Amino acid sequence: MRIKKYYSVVAAVLIALMLSQTILAEVNNEATYTITSNEIKNWPQGPDIYSDTAVLMEADTGEVLYNKGMNEMRYPASITKIMTTLLALENSTLDEQVTFTATGLEHMWEGTNLQMQEGEVLTMEQCLYAVMLQSANEVADQVAETVGGSREDFIAMMNQKASDLGCKNTHFNNPSGLPDEQHWSTAYDMALIFREALKNEEFCKIIQTLEYTIPATNRTAEPRVISSHHALLVPTAPEYYEGCLGGKTGVTDAAKNTLVTGVKRDDTTYIAVVMRADPGQVCADSRALFDYGYNNFERIEVKGRDLIVPKGVKETDLKCEEAKAETATVFNYYYDDHLLDSFSLSAEELQKLEAANDEDAADDMQETDEAQLEEQDNSEQNQADDAQSQESNERLQKKYRIIIMVLGGLILLSLIMIIISVIANRKKRRKKRR
Numbered sequence: 001m002r003i004k005k006y007y008s009v010v011a012a013v014l015i016a017l018m019l020s021q022t023i024l025a026e027v028n029n030e031a032t033y034t035i036t037s038n039e040i041k042n043w044p045q046g047p048d049i050y051s052d053t054a055v056l057m058e059a060d061t062g063e064v065l066y067n068k069g070m071n072e073m074r075y076p077a078s079i080t081k082i083m084t085t086l087l088a089l090e091n092s093t094l095d096e097q098v099t100f101t102a103t104g105l106e107h108m109w110e111g112t113n114l115q116m117q118e119g120e121v122l123t124m125e126q127c128l129y130a131v132m133l134q135s136a137n138e139v140a141d142q143v144a145e146t147v148g149g150s151r152e153d154f155i156a157m158m159n160q161k162a163s164d165l166g167c168k169n170t171h172f173n174n175p176s177g178l179p180d181e182q183h184w185s186t187a188y189d190m191a192l193i194f195r196e197a198l199k200n201e202e203f204c205k206i207i208q209t210l211e212y213t214i215p216a217t218n219r220t221a222e223p224r225v226i227s228s229h230h231a232l233l234v235p236t237a238p239e240y241y242e243g244c245l246g247g248k249t250g251v252t253d254a255a256k257n258t259l260v261t262g263v264k265r266d267d268t269t270y271i272a273v274v275m276r277a278d279p280g281q282v283c284a285d286s287r288a289l290f291d292y293g294y295n296n297f298e299r300i301e302v303k304g305r306d307l308i309v310p311k312g313v314k315e316t317d318l319k320c321e322e323a324k325a326e327t328a329t330v331f332n333y334y335y336d337d338h339l340l341d342s343f344s345l346s347a348e349e350l351q352k353l354e355a356a357n358d359e360d361a362a363d364d365m366q367e368t369d370e371a372q373l374e375e376q377d378n379s380e381q382n383q384a385d386d387a388q389s390q391e392s393n394e395r396l397q398k399k400y401r402i403i404i405m406v407l408g409g410l411i412l413l414s415l416i417m418i419i420i421s422v423i424a425n426r427k428k429r430r431k432k433r434r
Helices: 002-023 077-091 124-134 137-148 151-164 187-197 201-207 281-296 347-433
Strands: 053-058 064-068 097-099 121-123 211-214 224-227 244-252 256-265 268-277 297-302 305-310 319-324 328-335 338-346
Touching (some): 064 187, 121 124, 124 201, 124 211, 124 224, 137 151
Antiparallel strands (some): 053 064, 211 224
């Protein structure tokens, strides 16, 4: 019994130490980072940007194309609200009534707010537009309290969701992103969170909205009109970027400016996250990253999956390593020793893929045979046409020869007639002289 008690105490101490290390983690705003993706052999060189840390990720595959300190901790500021909105959409309904409470309004006077009043009622949908467009901090707090039962329980949900998505260096300590030394994330983790949020249609609808009106409520007689703060989304803004899906801005003294953005062109969606830069620089950095992505990379298909590779690279240029497990085969694709992507296929998926490949091969063979037959038919037809053309040319040449001979004969006859006429005239002149 004593031994069990001893082990229990030791386990509790170890857990406490692990938790304390997490909580005591510090954000070092003085650290600077290089663009490590530029060190990859034969990789397109990415732009030198202002932001302390940044990442460019392809949304479908999760591939990272640009990395500047992407796993280094920074204060996220209001881009935190991406997670708040995602959790609310997953754990509530848009028509749910949200009543503002004293505890929900406790932090209203910190940062951006919507001047909500205790007892005022909005729908969850109206709240989420206020959170993402207006970046209203008191609304984010009230959403957290409504969805989670309490602010603290909702924060626990945020951290659990981050962990589930694969975030390794994120710790949320409030639902709004207000300054807090125990509230941090990374460019890569925020890209993972935004990538998940983009799968939610309602989330995409919210972030693509330029202007939204919250009608009069039980506490306010006038409607509230809110607008998007994301310059890359606004067509009239000089920072506008074609194909922008929206995103979220953030700013505090410690975080400076942060920005999360999605852009879709053709069949490719890129996510850019830039953290800690001066006003305007985050927009310039994001535009530079998107230009870099669309100008230097393209999509190819391998094993039925998409890969994003530098333009001009083919499947034969890649190295594939296979690792067989009990129920699946893991495929690791490398470009010059740089891991592009790793995915697994079950035995059933591989069989389907092989069957599809066999079918494609059969179709290709049939198309090849048909093409060869068509080419043969065309060749025979061309030969027949050439023979007919040659025969026609010979007939034409024969006609030309006859015409030339006739013309030559006429010319010769004309000359003879002229000569005879000349001779006859001379004889007449001689007779006259006699």
